[in-house]
Amino acid sequence: MLIHCLGTTGFHPSPTRHTACYYLPEWSLVLDAGTGMFRLIERLLAEPRESLDILLSHAHLDHIVGLTFLVDALAVTSLKNIRLFGEQEKLAAVRTHLYNELIFPVKPSMEFVPLPGSSGTLALGEIELCWFPLEHPGGSIGYIVQASGKKLAYVTDTVARPDASYVSLIQSADLLMHECYFGDEHQALGEKTGHSWLSGVTQIVEKTQPKQTLLIHINPLAEILGCEFTLSPHQTADLQMVVAQDGMQIEF
DSSP states (O other), X not given: OEEXXXXXXXXXXXXXXXXSXXXXXXXXXXXXXXXXXXXXXXXXXXSOOSEEEEEOSOOOHHHHGGGGGHHHHHHHSSOOEEEEEEEHHHHHHIIIIITOTTTOOOOOOOEEEEESSSSEEEEETTEEEEXXXXXXXXXXXXXXXXXXXXXXXXXXSSOOOTTOGGGGTTTTOSEEEEEOOBOGGGHHHHHHHTOOBHHHHXXXXXXXXXXXXXXXXXXXXXXXXXXXXXXXXXXXXXXXEEEOOTTOEEEO
């Protein structure tokens, strides 16, 4: 199974990263729709698809603005059918505000599919989808996607707490994608703003034992200010943790 990292930062783009967007071609699945969504067009031209499912974690701008870029994707690729999944109130916010005619008057054709409640499971063809609530201002949800004997856990925009309710759900994932916005020196700011820090995420990895962990939603200011965190040999070699970069392709 392959995942393309189209956008790996949060809040706003940095010199080398766009905001949250990940593409799994074998499942025709996209995780979040940040500014990295523009890179999906190149992938769809290389490997045509007629249908696509997009899973939204929440409706903050850095996760939804790329939904407007789908106008181009529908115009120049073979893509015809798009389903957008998310919590009902978040989808309503996208309809009402992002696609307000004064902000973006050309709404791309897609089906809005509200998830029933803040947690649950459903089947998307061969895919078993599970979603669960996360701690973040305005609310966010994480996802577990299972198919073809693979388990992917996507946990972004939340506070890294080893005793959080979702931790038991993500045990033994083939790939854990977990937000790591801050280094440890900004733990207090992470708790205040609803984001994760390195040692907290490391504790979760140690507790859940995924085969691989991809650290996502990296603070864009860290690159601009030259204060990006670095991983220890224990984190890279023992725990198989990697910091996501735009353009990275991960096999799991």
